Amino acid sequence: MLASPPGWEGESRSLIGIDPTAELQVRPGTAAQAIKDFAFAEPGPVLGFLSYTYGLGLRGVPSKKDSDFPAGHLKRYALIVTHDHATQRMTVSGPGESSVREIQKAAEAMTPIAFSRPNGLYGRVRASLSRKAYMDGVRRTLEHIRDGWTYQLNLSLKLSRHCPDLDPLALFLYLRNRHPAPFYGWFTSGPLQVLSASPERFLKVDDGQVLSQPIKGTMRAETPAPELVQRLTTSPKEDAELSMIVDLIRNDISADCEYGSVRVPRHKAVFHVDRLLQMHSDVTGTLRQDRDCVDLLLNAFPGGSITGCPKQSSMRIIDELEPHARDVYCGSLLAIHGPRDMDSSIAIRTAVFDTRSGVLDTWAGSGIVVDSDPESEYLETMAKAEKFLFPDEEPQ
Template identity: 35%
Template sequence: MNKTVSLDEIPYSPDSCERFEALRELPGAAFLDSSYPHSSSGRYDIMCAQPVACPEQPALAATETAWQQYFDELRRFHKDYYGTVQPASQDIPFCGGLLGALGYDGGNSLNQVSGAPPATRNSGGHLAAYNWAVVQDHLLQRAVMVAQPSMREADRNDVLSRLRSQRRVKHTEFQLGGKFESNFTESEYRSAFESVQSYIHAGDCYQVNLAQRFNAPFTGDPWTAYRQLRRTASAPFSAYLSFENNDVMMSLSPERFLSLHGNHVQTVPIKGTRPRYRDSGADRLAVEELKRSSKDRAENLMIVDLLRNDLGRSCIPGSIHVDALFEVQSFPTVHHLVSTISGELSPDRSAYELLRDSFPGGSITGAPKRRAMEIIAELEPDSREIYCGSVMYISADGRMDSNIAIRSLLCTDNDIRCWGGGGIVADSQWRQEYQETFDKVGKFLSVLEEMS
């Protein structure tokens, strides 16, 4: 049965943080943030709360079959619960549906990788089903609340009242209990790097993404930390998600994983990084160095080939194209080398099969994917949890978008964790790779330490 959603116009705000603060106390509050106006490429911001029950993920130690069935159950739930929903508008990307995060470690089961560090409660899925959302369109300077017919009228009126109120929110302090510490010493990182190099020279793999984790104790409100980080390192695929047990995920990711609009699939991998400099001349030199780097171009091309293969599992044969190769995109703290691959989804496939058969993203594993993941499981001392997983939505009308959860932080049990990694290839140098992990997240760590 076709369903029609309802739309309520609400006052537009250039800063969606102000809108989200009216909803943040509601259960399951989620904010997908394009970082406008700090990010020039930002357009849509999505806010929602009050999720309903949807299929639970299997245990993280479950088999590949159990995880395959989980995605089948999500697809069935989506069809049964939302039915056939007519798009509210081409300018409304999410009208209710499934939204949340998948942790990297669930990908180990999907790819039959054993021997990984012990999983945590944030290693798997945090997907929830939502009946309504607030969408801010910064291009059209329009804000709407879009609701499914299943949303109760009393809940709708309550949310609209919150959104239209002008109440001031008092911000709570955020403070670290000490400086960030890594789970690798410099010598331990070098030893792990040399192990990766041995595998590469033996022909076992071509590239492995090796990451270190930084953590520190904290007190206070993670939202305060997120707002400060957002001003420092804005990115178009950012997010702030509230989980159970008062856990919070903050992502300031510049990287799209998979999008699906109609039948059009797109993935935009990042491989190749240089730090930003305040001096404009030095900054331009960094861009030119990145453009000319044969090492970074080779690293990028390996992942482009891997992702073409991943899309080939779900897309119509012959429809996959590399639309852009080795473009430099600049963000507040780094320059990146970026490529774009697209295809047309096969008629017998949905967003759930596309996601399942491509997860986790190849840009943060290495190539070939499964062998790279086995080496990551062997060498990294702790589970990745939400890092290198994905924040995503699959709208009730079938539209999907998702990020690679790099530049992400996890607040759990008064501990804040942040990861930094990089792809290692045959001609990598360990000191440069070690420094690159700091180039990517060092600014995040210093900003939070300066708040204390």
């Protein structure tokens, strides 16, 4: 399920796949051609995800972290239910047949419901990095920046709680209705249930027209007050964060786009989500005729906004500093419609529920640059994690 809540201009479609008919389990060594063969085998969307772990292999970054999370998982469905919140129109497509009740259930999942916070979300939250350890990680990152190994790096921590009675789908629907963001996604991979509440697009390809919308620059704000927006957009630190990533994205997509077509038509735009002001830019281009959306996706993966600059060196440092595996976090949820049509998110504000262990994992991070303050970066990281925490809950 990829579900954009109502109210997001230009992001009004929700997709639900019913009755999987084929699937591709992506492994660390899965070649691009295998993904293309599956995604383009027949008309109709393929839904799924690629994990950050798969990106490590693409960028040649070794990791010794132990994780059984899949490198990626794609599915094709007998039925796709599409709902457009702007027009209130629902369409059903696909080669298979489904009962009226299944379609009704899919429609209900797209309709705002006054869910209360799920009762099963309890248990002590354990962090892979304590407050002190995260701030020490920021200081070590600053040393790497001064030594010239990176000039921006996204440092994250992992938050886990044991809550075996949790209904993760109820949590997903509660968050979608109470804390809307443009790129919600739900996906089941064996015993693992991915629930993503991402505000960030990675790459969209619409009939060959490419759009990336990296987010960099964050400020806590209950409302999008004009004076706060101005403070964010005029901050030298936040401006540097976004501008560096925009340059990285331009470079990442240029090889697969027509020469001279890559542009930044909108820079330092601001939107309000999760009680935060987020700054982003539009990076556009035209896909080359001899390339397809999977070429573009894999050549740019994982997204620069959640790795850093330069990408490979930053990812090596991330793997050294973070004691946890990122798994799907900072990977991407995908809807591939054809060789020149695709949309994808950056899997931030994302959690995974393991039905075997009853553990809910989520992650959060912030971008570190040379003038970053360790305590401020920790507070920003925890602000981004609030969706999956109780008010004033402090991880241990």
